[in-house]
Structures are given as structure tokens and as C-alpha cells.
Amino acid sequence: MIDRHEKTSQIHAALALLGKHHEALSLPAQIKQSVASGAYDRVVLLYTKAIATLSGSSVDMMKEVMGEVESQVEAAKRRLRERLQDHEAPVIELSKAIHHLTKLEGLQHEAKVGPEKRSK
Numbered sequence: 001m002i003d004r005h006e007k008t009s010q011i012h013a014a015l016a017l018l019g020k021h022h023e024a025l026s027l028p029a030q031i032k033q034s035v036a037s038g039a040y041d042r043v044v045l046l047y048t049k050a051i052a053t054l055s056g057s058s059v060d061m062m063k064e065v066m067g068e069v070e071s072q073v074e075a076a077k078r079r080l081r082e083r084l085q086d087h088e089a090p091v092i093e094l095s096k097a098i099h100h101l102t103k104l105e106g107l108q109h110e111a112k113v114g115p116e117k118r119s120k
Helices: 002-037 040-054 060-084 091-113
Strands: none
Touching: 002 040, 002 060, 040 060, 040 091, 060 091
16 A cells, blocks of 8 residues: 555656646647747747756756756747848848847856856
């Protein structure tokens, strides 16, 4: 009876951990979907969340998730750069592309610098 109780407790703890990290684990897919729909404001928001929750993690799985997030952000930056090559695009659209590209590159730089060096 005690063994079943321990197993049940372990399962509950694992489920709680998965629930806690559900949003972090789904970030790559959310970013990919946002890039596909052209929702770059959302990409910036999700990337900010990813940096806050995953950056600097020592857990291998979280490092892998952050790597996938970085991959999706690179895809977003490629699409934004392609958009800048469209000389027939409205100026407002080009301005938005520059804004989003600048934000993403700034966030990447901050993530690489790390929190300990940002405050100095």
C-alpha cells in the first residue's frame, strides 16, 4: 500500500512539473506558428518569455527547447530580412520589419551577454 502511495506521489509530482513547464515546452511551436502568420509582435513577446524562463537553465531538456526557440527566431529573422528586400512593400511594413528585426537581435544579444553582465 505504501509503495502505491509513493508511486502516486511521484506521478503527481511529475505532472505538476510538466504543467509548470508546459508553456516553456510549447514556446518553439508557438513561435513557429506566429512566424508563419506574420505575427512578429507575438514572436518578440514569446522570445522574451523564452529568455526569461529557459536561458541559463542547466537542465538538458530546457537547453534543447531553448535551442529550438533560437532556431525559430533565426527563421523569423530570415523572413524579416526577406521582407526588407521587397522594394515594392509599403514603407510602414518595411518600418515594422526593421523594428521587429532590431528587437529580436537585441534580445539575442542580451541573452548571450547574460543577466549578470546586463546590470553592470
